[in-house]
Amino acid sequence: MILQVRNISRSFGGLKAVQDVSLSVREGSISALIGPNGAGKTTLFAILSGFIKPDGGSVLFKGKDITGMPPHRICRLGMTRTFQLVQPFAAQTVRENIAVGAHLGIASRKAALAKAEEVARQVGLEEQLHKPAIDLTIAGRKRLELARAIATEPRLLLLDEVLAGLNPQEINEMLPVIRGIRDAGVTVLMIEHVMQAVMSLSEHARVLNNGSLIAEGAPVDIASNPLVIEAYLGHGTAERLRKAMEAAGAA
Amino acid sequence: MRSLAAIGVFALLIALVPAMVDSGYLLNAIIMTLYAALLGQAWNILGGFGGLFSFGHAVFFGTGAYAMAVLQVNFGWNAWVALPAAMVLGGAVGGFIGALSFRYGLRGSYFALVTLAFAEVFRVLANTFQFTGAGVGLMVPLKESALNMQFGKTGFLYLILSFLIAAQLVAWWIRHSRFGAWLQAVRDNEESASALGVDVFRVKMLAIVMAGMLMACGGAFYVQYLHYIDPHLAFGASVSVQALMAAIVGGIGSVWGPLVGAAALQLLGELTRNLMGDAPGINLIVYGVVLVLMVNFMPRGIVGLATRWKR
Numbered sequence: 001m002i003l004q005v006r007n008i009s010r011s012f013g014g015l016k017a018v019q020d021v022s023l024s025v026r027e028g029s030i031s032a033l034i035g036p037n038g039a040g041k042t043t044l045f046a047i048l049s050g051f052i053k054p055d056g057g058s059v060l061f062k063g064k065d066i067t068g069m070p071p072h073r074i075c076r077l078g079m080t081r082t083f084q085l086v087q088p089f090a091a092q093t094v095r096e097n098i099a100v101g102a103h104l105g106i107a108s109r110k111a112a113l114a115k116a117e118e119v120a121r122q123v124g125l126e127e128q129l130h131k132p133a134i135d136l137t138i139a140g141r142k143r144l145e146l147a148r149a150i151a152t153e154p155r156l157l158l159l160d161e162v163l164a165g166l167n168p169q170e171i172n173e174m175l176p177v178i179r180g181i182r183d184a185g186v187t188v189l190m191i192e193h194v195m196q197a198v199m200s201l202s203e204h205a206r207v208l209n210n211g212s213l214i215a216e217g218a219p220v221d222i223a224s225n226p227l228v229i230e231a232y233l234g235h236g237t238a239e240r241l242r243k244a245m246e247a248a249g250a251a
Numbered sequence: 252m253r254s255l256a257a258i259g260v261f262a263l264l265i266a267l268v269p270a271m272v273d274s275g276y277l278l279n280a281i282i283m284t285l286y287a288a289l290l291g292q293a294w295n296i297l298g299g300f301g302g303l304f305s306f307g308h309a310v311f312f313g314t315g316a317y318a319m320a321v322l323q324v325n326f327g328w329n330a331w332v333a334l335p336a337a338m339v340l341g342g343a344v345g346g347f348i349g350a351l352s353f354r355y356g357l358r359g360s361y362f363a364l365v366t367l368a369f370a371e372v373f374r375v376l377a378n379t380f381q382f383t384g385a386g387v388g389l390m391v392p393l394k395e396s397a398l399n400m401q402f403g404k405t406g407f408l409y410l411i412l413s414f415l416i417a418a419q420l421v422a423w424w425i426r427h428s429r430f431g432a433w434l435q436a437v438r439d440n441e442e443s444a445s446a447l448g449v450d451v452f453r454v455k456m457l458a459i460v461m462a463g464m465l466m467a468c469g470g471a472f473y474v475q476y477l478h479y480i481d482p483h484l485a486f487g488a489s490v491s492v493q494a495l496m497a498a499i500v501g502g503i504g505s506v507w508g509p510l511v512g513a514a515a516l517q518l519l520g521e522l523t524r525n526l527m528g529d530a531p532g533i534n535l536i537v538y539g540v541v542l543v544l545m546v547n548f549m550p551r552g553i554v555g556l557a558t559r560w561k562r
Contacts, residue, residue: 049446051442051445051446070445071445071446072445072448072449072450072451075445075446075447075448076448080446080447080448081446082446083442083443083446087440087442087443088439088440088443089435089436089439089440089443089444090439090440091435091439092435092436092439096432096435099432100432100433100436100444100447100449101447101448103429103432103433104447104448106429107429108429109427109428109429109432112429112432148443148447149446149447151447152447152448
């Protein structure tokens with residue numbers, strides 16, 4: 001297990017954003033964290049990556065307790081996150097943006113810029129290397145966010161909705177990229193709303209609702225879990241759906 | 252490497268000036284331009300590359316100037332020994348202000364206000380203590396000799412030129428190093444930078460210490476060149492404004508911006524003096540108008556305008 005999360009909780013005033021969440025991530029896997037808006041997914045990511053300190057519980061990365069460590073130290077240990085709201089270094093070119101990530105392991109400016117080109121090819125940004133980051137489309141910025149994170153050569157990559165805001169064609173282009181990252185030996189944990197992507201990419205999914213984990217398992221089983229359906233569609237929906245199906249079957 | 256060669260060519264050109272220029276007035280104008288460029292570069296390293304706008308760079312300047320004067324006058328130090336000590340003190344003041352501000356994540360106008368407040372506190376202190384000469388200030392006795400770091404105009408031109416070249420090399424290094432990439436990443440987005448493994452606090456600390464040392468170097472030069480310092484000259488707002496004006500007019504975050512800005516402002520100053528005479532404060536009014544126009548219409552400064560034409 002590359003990542004073990006034990007009984008993590010965090011409240012903001014009276015709001016329990018994350019409650020007693022435990023989960024573990026197997027090395028070399030792609031797994032998903034799903035759940036309705038406001039479920040606490042991004043807060044959980046922020047705790048894992050050190051941006052928010054938990055009220056209780058612990059995070060173990062590669063067997064080491066990293067709870068409460070600052071983000072840059074967690075990144076140096078090999079866990080890198082991306083942001084749901086992409087945050088490029090707007091004034092800098094695509095190449096310079098990616099090089100910042102590459103500099104984590106590379107001191108030489110020249111080598112870091114060369115590494116940036118290599119990573120850009122990996123995510124399909126090689127045509128845009130000289131563009132200022134601010135000139136990229138949304139899809140381009142998502143790729144850039146991914147590229148910068150890969151350039152740090154992480155062992156575990158936390159992807160926060162890298163597919164949100166992309167059209168179906170762009171999503172189809174991104175899927176092999178993410179699979180390629182895993183094939184290169186990087187473990188991927190992703191927050192994702194695009195179910196098609198969760199189904200096709202991940203072998204394991206967890207569902208967060210109101211700050212608590214309510215289900216875990218293979219994506220196919222998750223999708224038919226009544227608790228999960230209710231979390232997304234409201235209380236009683238699963239029952240109504242079942243009845244509707246039965247009625248349809250009887251007719 | 253072309254940009255490094257440019258610094259060499261510039262050094263060579265200025266070094267040839269005394270052989271061609273005889274006028275003391277012109278030499279003085281060039282010296283003051285290079286000096287303003289040094290202050291501008293000290294501001295640029297923190298404000299331009301690091302995005303940390305300081306309104307109180309005088310605090311470093313005055314620390315360097317007073318250290319230079321006090322160590323020579325009160326303690327009898329040699330100027331060449333006092334110079335590195337002055338720079339170290341300037342860096343230390345930078346480290347102190349940085350530790351306080353960055354620990355609590357101060358940015359933008361809050362950071363600017365803290366630097367302004369520190370400069371003001373130092374001005375009051377210098378006005379109070381006996382060893383700084385209180386309100387009277389300190390006079391460094393004139394003993395012209397290279398051993399005392401006191402020269403004629405030509406010698407001072409070479410002195411300020413070598414200080415400025417050192418500052419240019421620091422800026423060049425920032426533009427072409429990992430540290431510089433991190434500093435600019437912190438400027439553009441702190442959260443992203445720390446997610447990519449950048450130790451934001453440490454990067455900012457290094458930047459403010461370097462800025463403090465270079466600014467103190469400017470203060471030390473001022474004392475050597477003009478032989479006198481008082482609390483207002485050392486810690487007053489005009490030095491802070493002079494430093495940020497050169498950087499902003501020339502183009503922040505660029506290696507040559509402060510020098511270009513300093514030259515433009517020197518020319519502007521000569522022009523206003525010729526057109527409007529020496530009315531007190533007239534230069535400040537012109538500075539204010541120029542600053543408003545620059546920030547509104549040319550945020551990347553003169554250098555930014557030039558690179559836009561090139562494209």
